[in-house]
Amino acid sequence: MKTLIAFYSRTGTTKKIAKVLAEKLGADLEEIKDTVDRSGIKGYLISGRDAMKKKITKLEPARFNPADYDLTIIGTPIWGGNMSVPTRTYISEQKYNFKSTAFFCTMGSSGNEKTFSEMEKAIGKKSLGTLAILTREAATDNFSVKVNDFLEALKI
Ligand SMILES: Cc1cc2nc3c(=O)[nH]c(=O)nc-3n(C[C@H](O)[C@H](O)[C@H](O)COP(=O)(O)O)c2cc1C
Numbered sequence: 001m002k003t004l005i006a007f008y009s010r011t012g013t014t015k016k017i018a019k020v021l022a023e024k025l026g027a028d029l030e031e032i033k034d035t036v037d038r039s040g041i042k043g044y045l046i047s048g049r050d051a052m053k054k055k056i057t058k059l060e061p062a063r064f065n066p067a068d069y070d071l072t073i074i075g076t077p078i079w080g081g082n083m084s085v086p087t088r089t090y091i092s093e094q095k096y097n098f099k100s101t102a103f104f105c106t107m108g109s110s111g112n113e114k115t116f117s118e119m120e121k122a123i124g125k126k127s128l129g130t131l132a133i134l135t136r137e138a139a140t141d142n143f144s145v146k147v148n149d150f151l152e153a154l155k156i
Helices: 013-025 040-052 085-097 112-123 135-139 144-154
Strands: 003-007 028-031 071-079 101-107 130-134
Touching: 003 013, 003 085, 013 028, 013 071, 013 101, 013 135, 013 144, 040 071, 040 085, 071 085, 071 112, 085 112, 101 112, 101 135, 101 144, 112 130, 130 135, 130 144
Parallel strands: 003 028, 003 071, 071 101, 101 130
Antiparallel strands: none
């Protein structure tokens, strides 16, 4: 199955998981890039507020077209109990190009279930699977069982 992994990562945690998935699947990797500076405390505050308001942003152009892939796996950090603003924007721009989707997120503690169901709703199709990894699991490389279960469920 030709697979694209599209992810946003502000501080590298979601990127770490995206790279592991890409390596295991031989998938192409699309890093969703925002034109807004989200660094530092100011960036943190703006990002949390805008995520809760379900705002969108201006992204840099995508490198890959999801329509060329059987499956797009979309990854986001959880912000204020929601998907990140750049991920929401990517989904709204690309939703008609997805053939099928699966989702993953990284988070300090919670917000995955609501976020995944909102991602499904935004795309209008049921996802093939979901994977939620805690920031501390990513930091300590303690996620291989979850990743393997996710890939097993996708049957790829
Ligand atoms: C603005 C902001 C809001 C956040 N809100 C939540 C939250 O509601 N729940 C949670 O578990 N983690 C929350 N976090 C923590 C991140 O989801 C977590 O650190 C994630 O792994 C960061 O991924 P990244 O390094 O790929 O950006 C938040 C982080 C940021 C920057």
